[in-house]
Amino acid sequence: MRPSSPVGIFGWGGYIPKYRIKGEEIARIWGKSPDYSLRLGVKEKAVAGPDEDTTTIAYEAAYNALLRAQIDPKEIGAIFVGTESKPYAVKPTGTIVAEALGATPNLLCADFEFACKAGTEALQCCIGLTASGMIKYGLAIGADTAQSAPNDPLEYSAASGGAAFIVGRANADAAAIIHATYTYVTDTPDFWRRQGQPYPKHGERFTGMPAYFRHIREAAEGLMEELGLTPLDINYVVFHQPNGKFPLRAARMLGFTIEQVNPGLLVPEIGNTYSGSSPLGLAAVLDIAKPQETILVVSYGSGAGSDAFYITVEDAIEEKRNLAPKIRDYIERKCYIDYATYAKYRGKLVFG
């Protein structure tokens, strides 16, 4: 899918809560080997505090994106929030973010859900709306306070965080240009959470080859083939990061090196932020990428699908980079908590 006119990223920003719990601490509670989470490639994960939720994370990320875009929030014609941890089952997260940013009332607003790829789907919709000229700028956010059942392997990775992107028709102020996107979707039930259930369930090994790897591979190869690209043409590649092993294996399968993956690989230090995962990886790469460098982003959402994007970095990135905190700043700002505090903050203690 190529937009009818080029679409640029004018602002990007991320947010990661400061609380961290080590995999070792989770393993201690459940009687697992201390290196259990290291085997999944996750050292520690970010935990939302008691006064944080997907809305506050989405707002923080969007605010940082706005700082870099330097536009009037009233020019934002759409705000879409991709998440699987909406604070309200019925009531949009996006309207709260829009009101807080000062973007209301003349804009489209909706929350998207497609497991971990809802954020990139929000981005695709913003690309379409801005390229067609229906709106001037679109704000796409992927954010989550990821749920995981106690003592589930997911508990070692499910984390909180998010990233936001302001896109519009490309001009000299664009920090990067999104040239094309490609989506691969099938009905693959590898991970799900039914209505009313507090925690998701997953199909264990089924989440690997027929789910994550198949969709990532098809979307990445589909896009590269459409654009006549090879891994050698790409400087950075960002995959969805459910754990530390899957993205590295996907990279090997597709012919990318660890050096192309590492700058956007955040999961070992912050965990899997679900809808925020690949968007945060992209934000981290934009924090350091130089003009004329190229980026391939491939998200993955269970259920299942992958969105791939081909992005080139433009000159304007240099003057925007330092206008807001970087992802690395948030990674390094941390405060360790024990399992009891984590259980309290994440609402895992059920009274009565």
Add this chain to the structure above:
Amino acid sequence: MIKLSKVYITGVGMTRVADHWDKDLKDLFMEAANKALADSIETHMDALYIANMCAGLAYQQENLASMLATYLNVDAIPAFRIEAGEASGAAAVLQAYQAIKSGLFDTAMVVGVEKLSDLPSTKLTLTISTTADSEYDLKNGATIQAIYAIIMKQYMNKFKATREQIAQFAVQMHRNAVKNPYAYLRFEINLKSILKAPPIAEPITLYDEAAMTDGAAAIILSRNQPKNQVSVAIEGIGVASAPHQIGLRHNLTEMACTTLAAKKAYKIAGINSSEIDIVEVHDNYTITGITSIEDLGFFKKGEAAKAVEQGLIAPDGELPVNVSGGLKARGHPLGATGVYQLAELTLQLRGEALEAQIPDVETALAHNMAGTGSLCITTILRRIK
């Protein structure tokens, strides 16, 4: 005196043991069955025997044989599902063998089929554990893994076997599987990775355990000797059970059912263990592989671990064991495993095992066991010149 006919294996067909995400039980069944039919001189099947352990618990499908027969597109074929835990494969072959031997049928197809990859690990563990004694073992917390851990500990203490010697069995299985196109885990592993793998039930780690997943294997049995190919005949089948509850066993380091079933099979075939050229044993855990090759009479009690370390069970060793990769690395599709063993040995006897072929195989033995050693079926095959 009535001379009972010989029973020949006239066709074999297998799917690769793998996570067949896009195939269900009937797809796997059809693939193996069609391959076996294409391989056999026989075009008419008098009966169908299905070996399967888990369909009821895992997929709410009992009466499996008639369900699968529907897809085989043969009219009114008698169809049976045989369940004897992980020994279902050999048990189904025994039923077909008896029917042909007795004159009831001239031909029969045996298909072992299992679909496990869709099961969450908790359900799979529970399903496997139902082959132990549900009332006395399982409900008291003794899972299959826990029982084999006790067996491994006892063996190590009693015979001064080292953990490394036992783990070497898995190293050899993986090495063998590389050459088997039907194997699940076709890659080598080293001792360190086995010892450092996540513990399941100390001292057993993840890599000591057979890899359980999907597969189907079919063999065609007939009273008619094939004219245009090397003939493989079933020379004897020995079966024995042992106390189901682990607490009733007198000796945990010997599987009495294996010892007895082997003796019976050797007697029926009129041979002794030294005449076996190649063997497929039921190595659901590395320790089971070790004790089985002792209980079958190939090594003295307590000496197999050292023999494994010395390479005596390698394809070029004194007694090639599990050239297929065994349950460990070829994979263990539970109820289908016994049929895989016989299909693979038939290819060896016919000289058609390609890269995995062992030279001059005349006599072969398959050892298929259920639960924690509560039932064993030992089958001896011979190439008929």
